[in-house]
Amino acid sequence: MVKTMKWLKRNSEVIIIPFIYILIAGLQRAGILNNYIIQVIMLGGINIIMTESLNLVNGLTGQNSIGHAGFMAVGAYVSALFSKVIFNAGGLPPTSQTLVFLLATLMGGIAAAIFGYLIGTPTLRLKGDYLAIVTLGFGEVIRSIIRITPPVGAARGMTGIPKLANLFWVYLFVILAIYVCRNFMDSSYGRACMAIRDNEIAADTMGINTAKYKIIAFVTSAFLAGVAGSMYAHTLRYLHPDVFGYTKSTDFLVYLYAGGVGSISGSILGAFTLTALPEVLRFMKEWRLVIYGGLLVVIILFRPVGMFGGNEFSFLKLKTGGIKSVGFSDLFKRKRHQELSNKEGIQ
Amino acid sequence: MSVLKADHISIQFGGLRAVNNFSLEMNEKELFAIIGPNGAGKTTVFNMLTGLYQPTEGAVYVNEKLMTNCKPYQFTEAGLARTFQNIRLFGQATVLDNVKMAQTFRTNYSYYNMLTRTGNYYEEEKRITQRSMELLEMFDLQDKRNYFASNLPYGEQRKLEIVRALATDPKVILLDEPAAGMNPNEIDDVITLIRRVREELGKAILIIEHHMKMVMSIAEYIKVLDFGETISEGVPEVVQNDPKVIEAYLGVHVNDSRG
Numbered sequence: 001m002v003k004t005m006k007w008l009k010r011n012s013e014v015i016i017i018p019f020i021y022i023l024i025a026g027l028q029r030a031g032i033l034n035n036y037i038i039q040v041i042m043l044g045g046i047n048i049i050m051t052e053s054l055n056l057v058n059g060l061t062g063q064n065s066i067g068h069a070g071f072m073a074v075g076a077y078v079s080a081l082f083s084k085v086i087f088n089a090g091g092l093p094p095t096s097q098t099l100v101f102l103l104a105t106l107m108g109g110i111a112a113a114i115f116g117y118l119i120g121t122p123t124l125r126l127k128g129d130y131l132a133i134v135t136l137g138f139g140e141v142i143r144s145i146i147r148i149t150p151p152v153g154a155a156r157g158m159t160g161i162p163k164l165a166n167l168f169w170v171y172l173f174v175i176l177a178i179y180v181c182r183n184f185m186d187s188s189y190g191r192a193c194m195a196i197r198d199n200e201i202a203a204d205t206m207g208i209n210t211a212k213y214k215i216i217a218f219v220t221s222a223f224l225a226g227v228a229g230s231m232y233a234h235t236l237r238y239l240h241p242d243v244f245g246y247t248k249s250t251d252f253l254v255y256l257y258a259g260g261v262g263s264i265s266g267s268i269l270g271a272f273t274l275t276a277l278p279e280v281l282r283f284m285k286e287w288r289l290v291i292y293g294g295l296l297v298v299i300i301l302f303r304p305v306g307m308f309g310g311n312e313f314s315f316l317k318l319k320t321g322g323i324k325s326v327g328f329s330d331l332f333k334r335k336r337h338q339e340l341s342n343k344e345g346i347q
Numbered sequence: 348m349s350v351l352k353a354d355h356i357s358i359q360f361g362g363l364r365a366v367n368n369f370s371l372e373m374n375e376k377e378l379f380a381i382i383g384p385n386g387a388g389k390t391t392v393f394n395m396l397t398g399l400y401q402p403t404e405g406a407v408y409v410n411e412k413l414m415t416n417c418k419p420y421q422f423t424e425a426g427l428a429r430t431f432q433n434i435r436l437f438g439q440a441t442v443l444d445n446v447k448m449a450q451t452f453r454t455n456y457s458y459y460n461m462l463t464r465t466g467n468y469y470e471e472e473k474r475i476t477q478r479s480m481e482l483l484e485m486f487d488l489q490d491k492r493n494y495f496a497s498n499l500p501y502g503e504q505r506k507l508e509i510v511r512a513l514a515t516d517p518k519v520i521l522l523d524e525p526a527a528g529m530n531p532n533e534i535d536d537v538i539t540l541i542r543r544v545r546e547e548l549g550k551a552i553l554i555i556e557h558h559m560k561m562v563m564s565i566a567e568y569i570k571v572l573d574f575g576e577t578i579s580e581g582v583p584e585v586v587q588n589d590p591k592v593i594e595a596y597l598g599v600h601v602n603d604s605r606g
Contacts (some may be wrong), residue, residue: 002396005535031463135593180462183461183463183464184461184462187456187461187468187472188447188450188451188454188456188471188475189452189461191440191444191447191460192448192451194437194439194440194444194448195448195451197438198437198438198439199435199437199438200433201399201419201435202436203437203448204399204418204420204433205398205399205419205420205422205428205429206396206420206423206428206448206449206451206511206512206515207420207423207424207428207449207451207452207515208420208448208452209418209420209452209548210420213451216458222388237373248512250431262439288411315579327551340465
């Protein structure tokens, strides 16, 4: 019994993760959270996957991808084509719908990963900011191609996508994405990427094949972005190419840097709070975006390392990266953690 | 067995021949040094030996493997490691992680095993951590394993660079000015450390150093460079008394005959 308690204390995530889901789903069932709020929560989850995905490239590997919405668009349209046009999943029984949805999500992820490989291979072999320029261009090119492609609705947008995603699936994929990123970060792959971020020449002379690891991180990231795109398509049931424009990519960058670049927990926190905030502030009408912008300025001025700094939630059990794990309660106590650790090193 | 061999290598940057016709052959456990005035091309030689530059002529062999057109990481895989004149640690990572990062190519688990944490993931991670800790303990850095590398004092950063190079398990290790910016006490520590690396771990060492006392006390064989040419080579005593070396360092004695 005591042993079980101790184990539970060390592995608190096995309770916390289902608990959060049951809480949200229960409140929904009880009618306290209406469909609108649930949709905001789902979009928050999708943005978490996107921000985690971006964190692998921008935070961990130190490369700049500034057109990540392009991969999301690829994932969204490919998966929507799959479930709507190929399988016409709207009329299928629920079990088949689930299978089609999972398959479509996988296809969306793989399609995005293929694009990631195609544009990552030539650019990531070079040192410098070429990736930023190429991804920026890629995002716009994808959007323009979709605009002139009739089978996916061209500029009118794609309608009638079956609503296959629900709170459960989004939540599950968020958890999976977090664990994929955690496992990636806490492995020789993640360490190689961090070495490249800190000093590419030194990484190269320490036996790290820099091009290979940059491409691995980028393709993994693109896959996750494709998965997020599939979630997006099957949640909103309507896709318009202009949604995946440059502003969307910038949103993810804002979530990432406001939450704390390089930190998985920071990405979760940044993506979720900044998705929810404009909705929470809706009662302020035209002032809400002023407050939103003001808050970002405050974060940049007073906490340039992001809300979460270099910290991580303890349930992630990260050993790599010089990170001190914190619980929720420590979040506000250790505000100066990063500054302090820079001075004296953490023990 | 030769662990590092440079066969008449030269490099040309536009109209400048930075290094001309440099040759070197090192066997296991040997300790060589390259000296020369500033701008003589010592670091350029290092960059050619480690793959950062491709020689325009000649060839480099690491462990008797021809390294033409290889990338620096392939040099490391072949059994060569180096440190840098201006320290290049992974500053945002901890001391322990710095050492682990250098073992990336010695870690054997697949991408799938990494993502799912199955197979030999845990064994390999444990093995790397243990090996890293052994190295850190050997050089008295174990208490600082959780410090960010950029927060270490200067002398320990240099030491960590050497430990990190050792973590790649090389046959030969190249040290670029390991004693730069150190006081006499610290230089003595570096000398002890280099001797230990060679005697306890059995590595061949090639160093570039300006500190003559140090070079003369540890090196078995010295090559002197000036303007990219090898002007003298031999055991320390020979090099010390070579008029060409004295000329390169101190200038020519001019007999002013005009009166």
